Amino acid sequence: MSSNVDILVDRFTWIDYLVFCLxxxxxxxxxIFYGCFGKKQDTKEFLMAGKSMTTFPVAMSLIASFMSAITLLGTPSEVYQFGFIYWLIGFSYILVMPAAAHLYFPVFYKLQVTSAYEYLERRFHRAVRWLGSCLCIIQMSLYMAIVVYAPALALAQVTGLDVYISVxxxxxxxxxxxxxxxxxxxxxxxAxxxxxxxxxMMFVIxxxxxxxxxxxxxxxxxxxxxxAQLIDFDPDPTTRHTFWTLIIGGYFTWITIYGVNQAQVQRYLSVQTKQMAINALWINLVGLLVLMITCSFGGMVVxxxxxxxxPIRAGIVTKGDQLFPLFVMDxxxxxxxxxxxxxxxxxxxALSTVSSGMNSLAAIVLEDFVKGGCYPGISDNVATWVSRGLSLFFGLLTFGLVFVAEQLGNVLSAAxxxxxxxxxxxxxxxxxxxxxxxxxAYGAFIGEVISLIFMFWIGIGHQVARSNGQIRLEAMPTSIDGCVNMTIIEPTFLPTPEPEEALGLYRLSYMWYSAxxxxxxxxxxxxxxxxxxxQDVRAIDPRCLSPxxxxxxxxxxxxxxxxxDYINEEEGLKENQSSSSLGSTNPAFNSDMMEKTFNEFVQEKECSKL
Structure with a gap:
């Protein structure tokens, strides 16, 4: 068995290392180019690319940010072990992208926020903003650690290089x-x-x-x-993957990312025009569908x-996430x-996801906790250096959390x-x-806290029930009849008492968690x-509402x-500032785009009176 692995490792030659290092x-x-030879960096340039980007790099970045090593390794393994039905999640993207482009993104674009969580303060209260920011930091930090650990496994499998050197x-x-x-x-x-x-991926498959x-x-x-099962209409929410869990549950999972996640919102707002961002989302849709179907078919090829x-029963690999790297070397x-x-x-x-996460988390901490909290008068030069320091910190934090990620099992479902x-x-x-x-604001804050407690109760309960044997993932049948020149040692299981039935909520499919x-x-x-x-609806900034x-x-x-009331108040402030020739000091109306948006709402108000 070990000799087979050694043969595969030996196939990774100095030429392969050269390609990888390149x-x-x-x-x-x-x-180095953008840091040393590009435009002088201020905070806007460092965090938002100076709002000067075009459609292509943003579309490629949208694909790369969350479709990373998790997809490349996890999807083929998922299909190999549990069947091709996972391909249905691609249809959820068809629902997600129009919703992100036309229901969620316009709100952030009108407000021109740097941190997506600025929205929560404008709509509700600063406490809601800070709670949302903290949750995003936890979410992205854990996710980045998983994304780093997954390719480290791949590299260890195909080259023999130590996992932690890879990390x-x-x-x-x-x-x-x-x-x-x-x-x-x-x-x-x-890009x-x-x-x-x-x-x-295309070439290998x-x-x-x-x-x-x-x-x-x-x-x-x-x-x-x-x-090869293509569809399953089982309505049971505890069934791991069905038409309903993958399309409806998948919609809520992915609209969380493409609708309100800081990393994606930051990309939308780095482009020159609103239409460029929408075009990038549609290109992203095509790219995601192609990648998902390709990776799913890759599992069938494996x-x-x-x-x-x-290979798992034969002892060649120890985890399902190592199947595809083994296949590549074979x-x-x-x-x-x-x-x-x-x-x-x-x-x-992995690099694309982690770099996106580092930059977005730096933006969150700077905007929500430094500028929006402890140091509101920070100069732009200091803010730029703080952003760099925060990027460094979150990179090091990701490295540390890898030791947690390796305990989470299947990388796809864990993520x-x-x-x-x-x-x-x-x-x-x-x-x-x-x-x-x-x-x-009371409803938003209390609802978010209760939802968080409830979801962690379900998620942690599920993990505990799995570790106790109360919940088992039944993989599809495999064979070792064709294994030759190999000593197969099938695991033996001592008889154990049947565990108690797990609570029904713990059996809920992970695809329903977001919903x-x-x-x-x-x-x-x-x-x-x-x-x-x-809430007094007359006092709401209409830009905070979905189209x-x-x-x-x-x-x-x-x-x-x-x-x-909000529009009348802003109109009065605007007239007063105009008459005193001091210019607008209201950050919500401090650009040409905001001026246009304001006038649109005034016109809409006048039309509604007719």
Missing amino acids: MLAVSAVIG SLICFVCIFYTTLGGMKAVLWTD LQTLIMYAS IKGAVDVGGFDAVWEKNAESGR YAKYFDCD TLGQWRGLPGLFVSGIFAG LSIFGMVGGPLLGVFTLGMFFPWAN TGCFTVIIVGLLVTLVTGK AVLWFKKWLPGLDGLGE
């Missing part, structure tokens, strides 16, 4: 170019890394499919084992290769340089579970603010609002005079 070097050079390479290269080059370096390295990611006899042979082998000799190991391309693709996905447990309540509080004008957390905030928030008194509310406000009860 990718790291190019990423570092991009950071160090990812973290410190990422820290270097992100801290030095800021958002422009992040976006352009993301490069996305292209590497696609090229490596096409070559693997050809080797096992083509598409028909791949499908036939998977159909025989039951893995099964077709190992259908009669399961398929491409004799082609010098190509395994290096694959490892570069895996690392590229999506974290997004559901933390992201669901965050999505809920933004949705409550944007779609329910009557909701007040559950979101609706908990909305329901609790509205109930608390009823008890404590509704959907403004489209249908005539048909919604209790919205008479929506935003009128």
Whole structure:
């Protein structure tokens, strides 16, 4: 058994290391270019790329930020072990992108925020903003650690390089170019890394499919084992993957990311025009669909290769997340340089996610806790250096949290579970603010806290129940009949008493976590609002509401005079400032874009009186 692994490791030659190091070097050079030779960096340049980016790099970065090593390693493993039905999650993206582009993004664009959580203070209260920011920091820090650990496993499998050396390479290269080059370096390295990611995955999967006899042979082998199931309408919410969990639950999981996540909002606002951001989202949709279907088919190709000799049962690998790297070395190991391309693709996905996370977390802490709290009068020069320091800190924190990530098991479900447990309540509080004008700050804060407690109770309860054997993931059948020249030692299990039945909520599919957390905030928030008194809708800044509310406000009860007091107050301030020739000091109306937005609302108010 060990000799087989050694043979695979030996196939990773100096040429592969050269290809891999070249990718790291190019990423570092991009950071040096924008840090030392590009436009002089201030806070806006470092965090928002000076709002000068175009559609292509932003679209590539949107793909790379969350479709990283988690997707490249986790999806083929998921399909190999549990079947092709996971491909249905791609249809949730078709719902997510229009909603992100037309229901959530316009709010952030009108307000021109740097931190997405500035919205929560404008709509509710500073306490709601700080709570949301803290949750995002926890969510992104854990997610980045998982993203780093996943490719470290891949590199250990194909090269024999120690996992922690791999982790160090990812973290410190990422820290270097992100801290030095800021958002422009992040976006352009993301674009490069996305292209590497696609090229490596496409080549590996096409070559693997050809080797096992083509598409028909791949499908036939998977159909025989039951893995080729395309759809399952089981309404049971405890069934891990069904049509409903993957499309409806998947929608709430991914709208959390593309609708309100800081890393994505920051990218939307780094472009020159609103339409560029919308175009980037549509390009991103196509890219995600292609990548998801490709990776799902990749899992079928892996099964077709190992259908009669399961590497996990044979002891060649220890975890499902190592299956695809093993497949790569079996398929491409004799082609010098190509395994290096694959490892570069895996690392590229990790680098893009971690760099995005570092930059976005720096923006959150600077805007929400430094400028919005302890040091509101900070100079721009000091703020830029604080941003660099925060990027460095979160890079080092990611390195430390890797030791937690390795205890979380399957990287795909672990990552999506974290997004559901933390992201669901965050999505809920933004949705409550944007779609329910009557909701007040008490409802938002209490709803978010209760939702968070509830989701952690479910998530931690699920993990404990799994460790106690009360919940078991039943993988699809595999065979070791075709294993030759190998000593197979099947594990023996001593008889143990049957564990007690787990609480029903603990069995809830992890794909429902975001939806559950979101609706908990909305329901609790509205109930608390009823008890404590509704928000005065006349005093709300209309820009804080989703366009959907403004489209249908005539048909919604209790919205008479929506935003009128706020608009009249701002109009009065504007007239006073104009007459005194001091200019606007209100940050909400401090740009041409805000002026246009303000006038639109004034015109809308006048039209509604006619």
